[in-house]
Amino acid sequence: MRAFTKHRGLVGPMDRVNVDTDMIIPKQFLKSIKRSGFGVNLFDELRYLDEGEPGQDCSNRPLNMNFALNQPRYAGASILLARKNFGCGSSREHAPWALDDFGFRVIIAPSFADIFYNNCFKNGLLPVILTEDEVEFLFKELYETNGFSLSVDLLQSEVVMESEQKFNFHIDEFSRDCLIKGLDEIGLTLQNSGEIKRYELKRASMHPWIFGEIE
C-alpha cells in the first residue's frame, strides 16, 4: 500500500451532509472488474449534466458548473473538505478508489460512515475527523480564500493552515502505523499464521459444525 506521511494541497469543498457512496460513484461504474479509472466518474451525477456510462470518454461531456469542484478555483484540489457522515451507504470500495483516482489524498469531515472510513486506509487515502466547529471554520476560510491550501501531517496528527493555525486529529494506532509505513496488511496478518492455525484447532474441537464442507 502507498504510504502517507505528510501532504500539502489545495482544498476543495463537498458542502453537504450524508454524502453517500452512490453519490461518490454511481452504480453503473461498479461493473468494472478493475481498481483504477474511476476518477473521471467521481460524483458523476452531480458533476456532469448528462447520464454517464462506463467506458465513455468523459472529456467532452457537459459539466455542471454549479457543482463546486468543477469551478476553476478548485482545479487540482487534493484535499476534500466535507460534512458529517461522509461515505454513508454501500460498502463499495469503488468510492475511495474514485476519490483517489481523481487526485484526493485527504478527506476532512466531522464524521465518516464506518465502512467507508475503513476502506480509505486500505488505499492510502487519509480520512481526518475534526470537530463540527473546526470544519465550519475551514469551510468559511475556504470560501473566503482563493487557493486555500492545507498541510496534513500524519506523523504529528495535525492539520496546519498557512497562517500556522493547527488542528489536531486522532487516528487509531494500527491504521496510523500501517499508513505511515505503507504496510501490506495481508502480509502483516500472515505473520500471525501460527496463531490463526491454533485458533482453528481449538475452535474445531469446540464448534466442529463450523468447519463442515460446503459442497
Added chain:
Amino acid sequence: MVSKTLYDKLWDSHLVVERDDGSALLYIDRHILHEVTSPQAFEGLRVSGRKPWRLDTNIATPDHNISTDRAEREAGVQGISDQISRIQVQTLDDNCDLFGIKEFKMNEMGQGIVHVMGPELGVTMPGMTVVCGDSHTATHGALGCLAHGIGTSEVEHVLATQCLVATKMKNLRVTVDGELGFGVTPKDVVLAIIGKIGTAGGSGYAIEFAGSAFASMSIEGRMTVCNMAIEAGSRVGLMGVDDKTIDYIKGRQFAPKAALWEQAKAYWKTLVSDSDAPFDSEVRIHADTIAPQVSWGTSPEMVSPVSENIPLISNQTTSEQKQTLRRALDYMGLHEGQSISSILIDRVFIGSCTNSRIEDMRAAAAIAKGRKKAESVKQVLVVPGSQMVKSQAEAEGLHEVFLNAGMEWREPGCSMCLAMNSDKLGAGEHCASTSNRNFEGRQGIGGRTHLMSPAMAAAAAVSGHIIDVRELLSGVG
C-alpha cells in the same frame, strides 16, 4: 463472571490475536462473495501469488447486476446483453472455478441475493462471524451472528487470512416492547427506528434489537430489521437466539445434522445478552406508537407515518437542517406540508435483500389478490430474493396473483434496489419500493424512491398513490 452482551460474546469467541494498539485479529467463519465487489480481490490474490486460506468457508453467487428478465436469464451468462455485466458475472464464475470456491451460478437452484441465500441454505448459523462485500450483511445478525459488510480490500484479506483486522464497537440496544398494531410490519419498525435515531445514530455501535416486538417476529421479519442497521449508521445489527432461530435453521441444506445438531443447538442457546449486560447506549420505542412508515426524502431518516405530512422547513432548527430538507424536497419534487398519501406513484418495486423473502411475497400478494395495478402505474416489478423463494411462491400460486393483477414476476436478483441492471426508474419517476435506500439516483438517475413495506408497496400499486394499507385491509384482519 463478567456480564456480556451478545456482541461481546461473539467478539470474544472469535478473537485470534489482540494487539497492544487496540486492534485485533478476528476469525471469520463465513464469507459470502458476489460478482461486483470480488473481482479486484481475486485479482489481488493472483498478483501477490496468494491462495485462499480455507475454501470451505466461502460461498458465492451472482446477484447484483444480473438481469431479472426471464428470456435474458434463460440465455445464460453468454446471453447477458450488457457486455460489461457479462464480463463481471463470467469473472465470478471463472474465479470460483479457478480457486475452487462453491458458487451457486446464475440459474442454479440455491442462487439468490446473498443475504437471502445464506440463511435459507443454512450456511449462516448462530454464533458465526459472517462477512460479505456488501453493507447489508448485518441481515445475518437476525440469526445471532456477528455479521457485517466489508470493502474489497477486506474481501481479499479474508480470502487470504480468514481473519479481519478489527477494533471493537460499542454496544447499543434498541428495545421495542409491546405488540405491533394491525397492518404494521417489521419494515415499519426498522424505518421508525431509523427515523428516531437518524442515519448516523448507530455509527460506531453494534445494534442489538431486543424486546417483545422482535421476540414475536418471524425470522424473516427479524432479517428485515437487521438488514437496515446500516441505514442507521451501524455496520452490525443483531438479535439473540431463541427457539424460533433454532427451528428456522433445522433441516436446512448446510445445517448440522444428528449429533452435531444437538451439540450446536446447546451452544446456540447461550447466544443471548446476559440479563445484566451493560450497554453503552439504549433506545426504547413502544410498539403501539409505530404506524406504517413511508420515506419522503433522500435519506432513510427522512421517514414518517403514512398518515402524516411532509415536515415544514420552518420547523427545522438549524440552517443546515433547513438546507438539507429544502434540497431533498427539491430533488423529490415534493413540497413541505404536503400529505404523504397525496404522492402519486409511477413504478413499484417489491424485492431486495430487505423484503424479498417468502413472507414478503405473501404480504404483497394478499393485497394484490383480486385487485388490479392502477392504470397510472407504469410498472410493478415483483422480484423474489432467491430461486428457492421463487419456487416456493410459485408452488403457492403467488406468481399468478401478481400476474393477474397486471404485475411482473421476475427472476431472482438485486434488481431495482440499486438499478445496476436494466430495472431502473426514469428521471422524475416516483417509486414505491420495498428496498433500503432512497438516496438521490439510487434507483436510476433522477428517480424518486419511497421506502415502505411490501404490503404498503402493493397497496400503492393498486391505488396509484401512497395509501395507508390498513384502509385496504380493514374487514380482512
